[in-house]
Amino acid sequence: MCGIVGYIGFRSVSDVLLEGLHRLEYRGYDSAGIAVMQEDHIAVRKRAGRVNELSQAVKLHPVESKVGIGHTRWATHGETTDENSHPHLGGNGEVAIVHNGVIENYDSLRNQLMEMGYVFKSQTDTEVVAHLIAHHLAEQTRLDSEEPCVATCLRAIELTLDRLKGTFGICALFQSCPETIIAARSGSPLVIGVGKDEFFLASDASPLIGYTSDVVYLADNEIAVLEPNSMKIAHRTTGSVQPSIQTLDQVSADIELGDFPHYMLKEIFEQPQSIANALRGRFDDGEGTAVIGGLNLTAQQLRTIDRVVLTACGTSWHAGLVGEYLLEEFARLPTEVEYASELRYRNPPITDRTLVFSITQSGETADTLAAMRECKRKGHPTLAICNVVGSTIAREADGGIYLHAGPEIGVASTKAFTSQVTVLTLLALYLGRMRHLSYPAGKRIIKQLKMMPEKIEEALKCHEQVQEIADKYSQFNNFLYLGRLYNFPVALEGALKLKEISYIHAEGYPAAEMKHGPIALVDEQTPSFFIVPRGGIQPKVISNMEEVKARKGPVIAVATEGDREVERIADDVITVPDVEDYLQPLVCSIPLQLFSYHVALLRGCNVDRPRNLAKSVTVE
Numbered sequence: 244m245c246g247i248v249g250y251i252g253f254r255s256v257s258d259v260l261l262e263g264l265h266r267l268e269y270r271g272y273d274s275a276g277i278a279v280m281q282e283d284h285i286a287v288r289k290r291a292g293r294v295n296e297l298s299q300a301v302k303l304h305p306v307e308s309k310v311g312i313g314h315t316r317w318a319t320h321g322e323t324t325d326e327n328s329h330p331h332l333g334g335n336g337e338v339a340i341v342h343n344g345v346i347e348n349y350d351s352l353r354n355q356l357m358e359m360g361y362v363f364k365s366q367t368d369t370e371v372v373a374h375l376i377a378h379h380l381a382e383q384t385r386l387d388s389e390e391p392c393v394a395t396c397l398r399a400i401e402l403t404l405d406r407l408k409g410t411f412g413i414c415a416l417f418q419s420c421p422e423t424i425i426a427a428r429s430g431s432p433l434v435i436g437v438g439k440d441e442f443f444l445a446s447d448a449s450p451l452i453g454y455t456s457d458v459v460y461l462a463d464n465e466i467a468v469l470e471p472n473s474m475k476i477a478h479r480t481t482g483s484v485q486p487s488i489q490t491l492d493q494v495s496a497d498i499e500l501g502d503f504p505h506y507m508l509k510e511i512f513e514q515p516q517s518i519a520n521a522l523r524g525r526f527d528d529g530e531g532t533a534v535i536g537g538l539n540l541t542a543q544q545l546r547t548i549d550r551v552v553l554t555a556c557g558t559s560w561h562a563g564l565v566g567e568y569l570l571e572e573f574a575r576l577p578t579e580v581e582y583a584s585e586l587r588y589r590n591p592p593i594t595d596r597t598l599v600f601s602i603t604q605s606g607e608t609a610d611t612l613a614a615m616r617e618c619k620r621k622g623h624p625t626l627a628i629c630n631v632v633g634s635t636i637a638r639e640a641d642g643g644i645y646l647h648a649g650p651e652i653g654v655a656s657t658k659a660f661t662s663q664v665t666v667l668t669l670l671a672l673y674l675g676r677m678r679h680l681s682y683p684a685g686k687r688i689i690k691q692l693k694m695m696p697e698k699i700e701e702a703l704k705c706h707e708q709v710q711e712i713a714d715k716y717s718q719f720n721n722f723l724y725l726g727r728l729y730n731f732p733v734a735l736e737g738a739l740k741l742k743e744i745s746y747i748h749a750e751g752y753p754a755a756e757m758k759h760g761p762i763a764l765v766d767e768q769t770p771s772f773f774i775v776p777r778g779g780i781q782p783k784v785i786s787n788m789e790e791v792k793a794r795k796g797p798v799i800a801v802a803t804e805g806d807r808e809v810e811r812i813a814d815d816v817i818t819v820p821d822v823e824d825y826l827q828p829l830v831c832s833i834p835l836q837l838f839s840y841h842v843a844l845l846r847g848c849n850v851d852r853p854r855n856l857a858k859s860v861t862v863e
């Protein structure tokens with residue numbers, strides 16, 4: 244949540260910052276701002292609203308230089324006003340900062356600073372940090388009785404950080420050191436792009452793409468001092484750090500819309516490719532198993548595992564539910580799926596024979612990270628299923644599996660979900676083949692998995708049909724999503740997609756649970772989406788459909804091609820290709836993603852930037 248950028252070098256800083264903020268806008272889009280070094284002061288431009296509005300403001304009142312910082316905000320403390328937008332100035336403008344995270348003790352610090360005479364212009368927790376840095380800078384300068392130099396500024400930052408409780412990624416500019424940016428992190432991500440005679444800073448690598456592929460991921464408790472020709476990094480307790488430069492493998496096309504009107508639609512249509520990427524190189528045909536290289540546990544250790552805990556939030560949690568069914572069916576491993584926000588404060592009995600997996604697209608979700616750290620603290624190996632290479636969770640996990648889905652920019656997760664399910668299928672196959680799953684069964688699963696990119700391509704052919712159905716139902720205000728077994732998590736995910744981008748109330752339930760309460764909601768104004776492909780216990784789900792029809796509830800069904808019985812009962816049917824039960828979440832999710840996309844468009848919602856949300860939830 245919130246995106247930070249910074250630049251120091253030889254380019255026009257406003258252009259670099261504004262472009263970077265556009266790329267980071269998915270992290271928060273309540274307001275945006277930049278602070279730019281001028282000859283004798285720090286100039287700030289900031290606006291409530293989208294980065295485009297900031298760009299307009301900068302066009303009207305240009306600021307130019309080669310050093311600056313910027314921010315796109317997801318509001319935590321204080322409304323979305325110009326004053327609450329970042330950057331914030333400290334003291335009388337001696338320092339400017341941008342901040343991602345939450346300062347938990349801001350209230351008491353604010354009172355102390357007010358008593359000392361500092362005047363606050365915003366309601367944010369961040370302004371406290373800005374004034375505190377200014378205060379320590381003044382204190383240090385008095386002690387040294389000289390003009391502040393880089394070492395003084397650094398000391399002021401260190402003294403400030405010592406007093407903060409909470410999480411932060413911070414970038415700071417100092418009026419007295421116009422050729423310096425200081426950045427620090429604890430809990431919120433920061434990556435440094437290393438160019439020739441220039442450095443970039445950002446919350447994730449997307450603003451760096453096209454400028455440099457050399458990056459340094461700042462670790463927690465590290466502080467970086469950047470000058471046009473030098474980068475120094477130190478750990479707050481252990482001292483100087485030799486930066487490890489890594490290579491980004493993303494290209495500009497990964498983050499461009501191309502011919503698509505929205506990232507969400509682009510990402511839905513990328514799924515044949517993203518699933519192919521998740522599968523690539525991960526089959527051992529000879530042994531009828533999966534190749535999972537990064538777990539960093541021996542086969543012997545994996546064989547002794549007797550329980551799996553999957554922890555995640557939101558869509559990733561839904562993928563975890565599919566994972567539970569897969570791991571129990573293929574590997575006979577008792578599996579629990581825990582909301583990370585709950586797990587972090589619970590104390591469940593996890594033993595050294597429990598495998599804990601964090602599932603996360605971004606690798607930055609605060610609750611998932613905290614749950615993982617909690618398990619780590621107790622000595623359990625922690626593994627991650629993650630998309631973003633170099634993210635905090637990917638780096639802190641003891642091992643894991645990357646999705647290779649490419650950047651997911653739309654706030655509503657689509658391709659990451661199907662890639663997570665694909666990877667969990669591979670994991671279940673792998674652990675299954677170490678246990679009870681036979682060679683022919685393993686071979687069969689591999690064969691089915693290999694067909695998935697093609698099956699998803701086929702599933703996407705429902706696009707026009709879904710558009711028509713969206714047209715028919717877009718004005719309804721309540722929906723039920725119902726499915727059983729592997730399609731129960733699909734129902735939850737379908738409902739979440741509709742809620743988050745169309746702002747329509749939707750509930751996902753196991754179809755049979757409907758009779759225990761939600762059926763009371765059914766009437767002519769409450770359509771039910773049934774995920775009812777052939778196989779498994781389909782006849783039971785068909786009975787549930789009949790029950791809804793008997794109460795005059797409109798029924799939309801996601802069904803297998805040519806299923807006459809479903810066609811007879813449902814008001815509208817969207818067809819998907821025939822696949823085995825455990826792969827149905829992959830094909831059945833496609834029409835639900837497309838439905839929520841089109842309904843959101845028809846209702847005039849901002850599909851890629853839904854209200855109140857942000858892509859990476861880096862606050863608790």
Ligand code: M6R
Binds near residue numbers: 558858
């Ligand atoms: O990056 P993560 O997978 O950890 O994110 C978890 C959730 O915040 C995320 O899936 C959220 O629910 C999405 N907006 C759903 O579309």
